[in-house]
Amino acid sequence: MKIHLALATVAALAFGVASFAPVYAMGDGDSGTTTPKKCKKGEVVKKGKCVKATSGVLPDEDLYQQGRALAQAGEYDWALTVLAAVRNQNDPRVLNYIGYSHRKSGRLDEAFGYYHKAIEIDPNFVLAREYLGEGYVAAGRIDLAKSQLTEIAHRCGTTCEEYQELAEHIESGLN
Incomplete structure (x- = not known):
């Protein structure tokens, strides 16, 4: 892909x-x-x-x-x-990319709602957790981003791509 x-x-x-x-x-x-x-x-x-x-x-x-x-x-x-x-509209992947599109357009509050709904449906959806964490970084909420990083580590470890990407965003302060 x-x-x-x-x-x-x-x-x-x-x-x-x-x-x-x-x-x-x-x-x-x-x-x-x-x-x-x-x-x-x-x-x-x-x-x-x-x-x-x-x-x-x-x-x-x-x-x-x-x-x-x-x-x-x-x-x-x-x-x-x-x-x-x-x-x-309850497909977590769809909700995730709706959230992604809102986040990248600067509409963080809207994005957070979609990410939360995706994670509510599938708590193990680490890509949604990564993107939510990136949104938190953009909003200056590093504490919440780190919380998502911990959740990702519990679900796929510290070597999975989603963990690595979010860790990098937290370190560099990128969204």
């Missing part, structure tokens, strides 16, 4: 993220491969074509994957539009 995210970043730069960003058709019937396609904001890829992001236009998993790719590419408002089209 990291390769897909790297491709998303490269494609976003190539297409100019001001009006277009990469959206990936994932599991939408296009031979099972991930195909880069540029669409307008508010659209997703369905069978190689751009369509308006609405509930039911694609399976939830496909909407989640495209919303996640957009969030990782820095298209936060577009990601929120796509993630809002997911029918299961």
Whole structure:
């Protein structure tokens, strides 16, 4: 998946993220491969074509994957539009990337609510804990960030990626 995210970043730069960003058709019937396609904001890829992001236009998993790719590419408002089209709004992964998009857009209080809901559904979701901790760092609440770091250590140890990333953010004060 990291390769897909790297491709998303490269494609976003190539297409100019001001009006277009990469959206990936994932599991939408296009031979099972991930195909880069540029669409307008508010659209997703369905069978190689751009369509308006609405509930039911694609399976939830496909909407989640495209919303996640957009969030990782820095298209936060577009990601929120796509993630809002997911029918299961209680999927912790969806809640996590809604929180991520709000956090990266500077809306920390909104982000915290989504991260907390994701963790309430799945207390072992260490990626949500990492992102929540990064939000706490951005808010200057290092004590709360360290609390999430401890929770991550209990769930996956101190060598897992989420622990390492949050520890680095706490040390450097990045969000």
